[in-house]
Amino acid sequence: NSNQISSSEDTVRVAFFPNIGHSTAIVGLEKEIFTKKLGDEIKIEAKIFDSGPQVIESLFANSIDIAYVGPGPTINGFLKSHGQDLKIIAGAASGGASFVAHPDSGLDDANDLSGKKIAAPQISNTQDISLRHYLDQNNLTVAEKGGTVYVVNIANPDIYTLFAKGDIDAAWVPEPWATMLVQELNGKRVFFEEELWPDEKFASVLLVARSDFLLQNPVLVDRWLEAHVETTEWINANPDETEIVFNDYLKKLTGKTLPPEIIHESFSNLHITYDPIESSVLTFAQRADSLGYLGRQGYDLEGIFELQQLNSIQEMTQNG
Amino acid sequence: MKSNIVTKRIVFYLALILSWQALDFANIWPDQIFPSPLEVAEDLAFGAANGSLFYGIGTSMLRLIIGLTIAIAGGLALGIFMARFSVVNQTIGSLVLGLQSIPSIAWVPIAILWFGLTDAGIIFVTAIGAIFAVTINSYTSVKNIDPTIIAAAQNMGAKGPQLISSVLIPAAFPYMIAGFRQGWAFAWRGLIGAELLFSFLGLGFLLNVGRQLNDVSQVIAIMLVIMGIGMLVDGFVFKKIERKVMSRWGLA
Amino acid sequence: MKSNIVTKRIVFYLALILSWQALDFANIWPDQIFPSPLEVAEDLAFGAANGSLFYGIGTSMLRLIIGLTIAIAGGLALGIFMARFSVVNQTIGSLVLGLQSIPSIAWVPIAILWFGLTDAGIIFVTAIGAIFAVTINSYTSVKNIDPTIIAAAQNMGAKGPQLISSVLIPAAFPYMIAGFRQGWAFAWRGLIGAELLFSFLGLGFLLNVGRQLNDVSQVIAIMLVIMGIGMLVDGFVFKKIERKVMSRWGLA
Amino acid sequence: MAKLEAKNIVKRFEHNGEMLPTLDGINLSINDGEFVCIVGPSGCGKTTLLNIIAGLTKPDSGQVLLNGRQITTTGPDRTLVFQEGALFPWLKVSDNVEFGLKVAGIPKNERSEISSRYLDMMQLTKFADSYTYQLSTGMKQRVAIARALVMDPEILLMDEPFAALDAQTRDLLLVELQLIWERTKKTILFVTHNIIESSVLGSRVIVLKNRPSKVKKEIIIDHRRPRLAEDESLKKYQQQILAELRTEVQPGGKHTD
Amino acid sequence: MAKLEAKNIVKRFEHNGEMLPTLDGINLSINDGEFVCIVGPSGCGKTTLLNIIAGLTKPDSGQVLLNGRQITTTGPDRTLVFQEGALFPWLKVSDNVEFGLKVAGIPKNERSEISSRYLDMMQLTKFADSYTYQLSTGMKQRVAIARALVMDPEILLMDEPFAALDAQTRDLLLVELQLIWERTKKTILFVTHNIIESSVLGSRVIVLKNRPSKVKKEIIIDHRRPRLAEDESLKKYQQQILAELRTEVQPGGKHTD
Numbered sequence A: 001n002s003n004q005i006s007s008s009e010d011t012v013r014v015a016f017f018p019n020i021g022h023s024t025a026i027v028g029l030e031k032e033i034f035t036k037k038l039g040d041e042i043k044i045e046a047k048i049f050d051s052g053p054q055v056i057e058s059l060f061a062n063s064i065d066i067a068y069v070g071p072g073p074t075i076n077g078f079l080k081s082h083g084q085d086l087k088i089i090a091g092a093a094s095g096g097a098s099f100v101a102h103p104d105s106g107l108d109d110a111n112d113l114s115g116k117k118i119a120a121p122q123i124s125n126t127q128d129i130s131l132r133h134y135l136d137q138n139n140l141t142v143a144e145k146g147g148t149v150y151v152v153n154i155a156n157p158d159i160y161t162l163f164a165k166g167d168i169d170a171a172w173v174p175e176p177w178a179t180m181l182v183q184e185l186n187g188k189r190v191f192f193e194e195e196l197w198p199d200e201k202f203a204s205v206l207l208v209a210r211s212d213f214l215l216q217n218p219v220l221v222d223r224w225l226e227a228h229v230e231t232t233e234w235i236n237a238n239p240d241e242t243e244i245v246f247n248d249y250l251k252k253l254t255g256k257t258l259p260p261e262i263i264h265e266s267f268s269n270l271h272i273t274y275d276p277i278e279s280s281v282l283t284f285a286q287r288a289d290s291l292g293y294l295g296r297q298g299y300d301l302e303g304i305f306e307l308q309q310l311n312s313i314q315e316m317t318q319n320g
Numbered sequence B, C: 001m002k003s004n005i006v007t008k009r010i011v012f013y014l015a016l017i018l019s020w021q022a023l024d025f026a027n028i029w030p031d032q033i034f035p036s037p038l039e040v041a042e043d044l045a046f047g048a049a050n051g052s053l054f055y056g057i058g059t060s061m062l063r064l065i066i067g068l069t070i071a072i073a074g075g076l077a078l079g080i081f082m083a084r085f086s087v088v089n090q091t092i093g094s095l096v097l098g099l100q101s102i103p104s105i106a107w108v109p110i111a112i113l114w115f116g117l118t119d120a121g122i123i124f125v126t127a128i129g130a131i132f133a134v135t136i137n138s139y140t141s142v143k144n145i146d147p148t149i150i151a152a153a154q155n156m157g158a159k160g161p162q163l164i165s166s167v168l169i170p171a172a173f174p175y176m177i178a179g180f181r182q183g184w185a186f187a188w189r190g191l192i193g194a195e196l197l198f199s200f201l202g203l204g205f206l207l208n209v210g211r212q213l214n215d216v217s218q219v220i221a222i223m224l225v226i227m228g229i230g231m232l233v234d235g236f237v238f239k240k241i242e243r244k245v246m247s248r249w250g251l252a
Numbered sequence D, E: 001m002a003k004l005e006a007k008n009i010v011k012r013f014e015h016n017g018e019m020l021p022t023l024d025g026i027n028l029s030i031n032d033g034e035f036v037c038i039v040g041p042s043g044c045g046k047t048t049l050l051n052i053i054a055g056l057t058k059p060d061s062g063q064v065l066l067n068g069r070q071i072t073t074t075g076p077d078r079t080l081v082f083q084e085g086a087l088f089p090w091l092k093v094s095d096n097v098e099f100g101l102k103v104a105g106i107p108k109n110e111r112s113e114i115s116s117r118y119l120d121m122m123q124l125t126k127f128a129d130s131y132t133y134q135l136s137t138g139m140k141q142r143v144a145i146a147r148a149l150v151m152d153p154e155i156l157l158m159d160e161p162f163a164a165l166d167a168q169t170r171d172l173l174l175v176e177l178q179l180i181w182e183r184t185k186k187t188i189l190f191v192t193h194n195i196i197e198s199s200v201l202g203s204r205v206i207v208l209k210n211r212p213s214k215v216k217k218e219i220i221i222d223h224r225r226p227r228l229a230e231d232e233s234l235k236k237y238q239q240q241i242l243a244e245l246r247t248e249v250q251p252g253g254k255h256t257d
Ligand SMILES: Nc1ncnc2c1ncn2[C@@H]1O[C@H](COP(=O)(O)OP(=O)(O)OP(=O)(O)O)[C@@H](O)[C@H]1O
Pocket: C250, D013, D014, D015, D022, D040, D041, D042, D043, D044, D045, D046, D047, D048, D049, D083, D193, D211, E133, E134, E135, E136, E137, E138, E139, E164, E166
């Protein structure tokens, strides 16, 4: 009787961004893969966000159950709630960020960063951590700590404007911004971030569940994960159609689309996967901690992953 | 409105649009960050044609009206009490100003905590954005009422709620209008800010989407709509009230 | 300030803090979204100890003072001209209100376009946040001046700038104070918003860091600092001026 | 027992850091149904005294007794005609006149009936729907008088109500007020700087000394009513009042302050 | 050529949708150095007329000529004492009096000297540093008079300036004003509702008809100066003025509107 879901809830509230890295959520909803798995009795409420910390806030406030969100906010949320409020139950995307130099900056490789202004999105977000860690690795110190490199944390659209005006020399940004800087503003892609990671992969979007929800509705979460895995496989099997679904979704939501070239290249620069790439999440935490983002008391990520369900689904699909 | 006022306005706005177009021709900034009026107009026409614009306006207006009503009612009451009872002024009064220094962005977490991701949360942020302008204006207006006017009313037996409704409010009204006008503008602003942060339908949401998609002409189009509605309401509601009250007082 | 006012205030704020602590004990909300006053105090002490708090306050105050000065000067001039010359009111006046409906978040792209990532951009957003409150209050205050007061001054030969400085402004001053007080609060708010979005030093930056790290007690700590400064300036500057002016007019 | 008693009223005002003694122990005793006029030099404290009796200003010491009980607040039993109008600029003339009746909960049609009667008396019928800024000074003063009269209070306090009126209009109202008083037997306290007015209206005229002021003299005017401004037989009272006042203001431009 | 001429001045006001004719063709011709009083019933348009002459109100038709040239704006050559004070509440008494001098650019010490002289005349020296809310009505009116006198204008326009003063203070100022006029030979236009005042001050008294008003009668008062309020020999003029006015207000409470 596997069609019968026994749960205390009849609604799943899912948070995601209308971004390329969050395609699993978008495509799964648009192709009704989630609806089919969960059944008609379960209502899905889509909550659209554009900032990770706010997703975590809402999760804390019991306003959402499941979220597609980056590793930075996820780690923060886990630690802030003393490991109580959320679990990573799967991955959603890997890669999808690049270091792009301004054509007039004279930056050809990473050796010339001293004295430059480099932009990244909000403090402590995934790209910000990567950029600051990268500078550290290259023995460069940021201006606020008395060094020579200026890191500018500012929203992606504003990075675009500054880049167009030539006010910044480089930017560490996610897709589709990286591709837009390259295609529209003649930016130079110095490298893809994944080139710096083992096996060229790192988690950039994760699937996270509220702990209470997970506890009370294991079956529901199971179904969601099944659909999540199915959607991931569908996306990887149908890249062209994915781009269309994505753009149609934007159109429906906002009346706007992105240029197809940009969508296409952006998709090709990231990997949709349900693998949470655990080691990369742990590495992120280490880096964030060394940057002072994880508070004054040290950190402990014990229990952040809850992958049993994902693993059994994986086994089933591999066996079946 | 007399026709020569209309003419002056048309001339003024035409001049503005022309300078904008000229700035665009001058090509100081690339098109992706500084669109021409034409592109913006196209975006507006498109939004109007597919209905998303009107749906956005409708959603936003509804929230605005509720939020503003709360702000005006609350601000009026608080301002009057602050003006009449010094203990209110010395305690809650000082707090109001402090609370008002807080940007909407900082209210959002509290709104989510209390109301979840609902319309109520957005309305809360909207009302918070406007209430202070109304409060402080009501306070100052009531404080500045000619004391003999109040004395006369009390001498004729007016007190309590009747004194407030039939003397304090009408006597202070010509000044209070400033508070209501501001309340309106700030509520509008608070609302858009909240919709933008909640990413939850309405014009603010459309604005945010434009931003996220780096569609500057969409952003400007929505901003023009926001401005336009602000100006229309001001012209058709507040200006009218103001003119009426002022002419009654012999100030027009 | 008389000592019993101080007592009332202390009692009031003590009561607030105690209810906060009680709410925390009641454990309605988990700690990570509703910190106790103690945690917040710790955060404040830490920020004070490592100096980052004072540096943030200093940076923000400087920007605020410049932005507010611009807003008050500009708003006063614009408001007076709107009140005295109907053509200004009918053209620029209507635009001001429209512009004011735009949330700071929407000004940031323009500020970046015009000023880049500089203090000037932040000051621009700050001034824009406050100028309207000052403008509309100045406008209404001047509009409401008893016409015989103006007639008397003109009859004695006052005109032009002298009429403005020695009659219109002092006559409207008791009401204009409301505009300045609001200007202050909104400038503060605009500033924090701008710093938050520019992520460029100051208290808004510290607030943003707290937000990005989901560090609610840090966020609340910074909000308290923002509120506290707002209230101090209100109490020590605006309330003082208000009391002085009102007592001179026999309204205190 | 006196209807209204003022006992040793003292009032000081602050001017530029100094306390200026204004009322320096005023004693009054007014019987029920009496018509008393108060005269005194400009700035001696007449308005202040009326405000204290109306319960709008607190004396620094002393007390006001109404029917033997100390008054603490203002109220419609002691309606005051303010010297400077104090009309409500947001109300039409008729609504100004009806204000107190409305507060008292009297229904609209009754109110209109009453107000139109008094507006007619004040020759303002045509201006019932005007706003106060549309009136001349004398017209405003007449509205203020009407507004107080409609209240039909136990005690009517009037602060120079006829100061802005032309002689003819004033003479009419002098007669009207005496008729009202005779008909209703109100207690009236009437402040004026006009000696003729005081002699025509008052059953008793109280002359105040200049600041710091006390009651200087009381003059009983026992004469048939209604009296007219032209009555030659009031002359002797007028001379008496004038003589009392004259010593209060020194001629020749040297001020007494 | 007349110093000041009003030619066929017409003014209407809107009341509740209707236009109310107020001044209905006023003609005046005032010679240089003349002292003219204007009397008329309350609400007949005296204030309106002065405002038009001062250049503060525009007539609907007709014109005002000053030295033969049409006036278009207001200015310190025709200083007006407003009927309702119009003092500046944000200024001290002395600063109120000095306002016009300051506008004219006169240095501070000279200003203080002038203002203290006039404040002394008005018996207000002690109140030089008070604010206007601290004054009694009569004191405010005296400040307004001082404020106009310090301007030393060619033409002085006074709108019932003595209405709030007690008889004694008024009598002093009646004499002072005559002395000033004799010394400086100003042209003075003085509106009053007080018949005695008009007969004491005016070389000519102009009586206005009730609304819609015209000039009804001009009475020349050819009598030595300074005149006093008690002058028995002014009686006959007063009778004459009274007679003219009496027909304008109908006794018996029936209004003329
Ligand atoms: N609010 C106040 N603050 C300071 N002084 C005041 C105040 N009210 C009145 N005074 C002073 O008290 C004295 C009496 O004032 P009041 O108005 O009672 O005089 P009055 O007899 O009514 O004069 P008038 O005939 O001119 O109306 C004056 O010297 C005035 O300066």
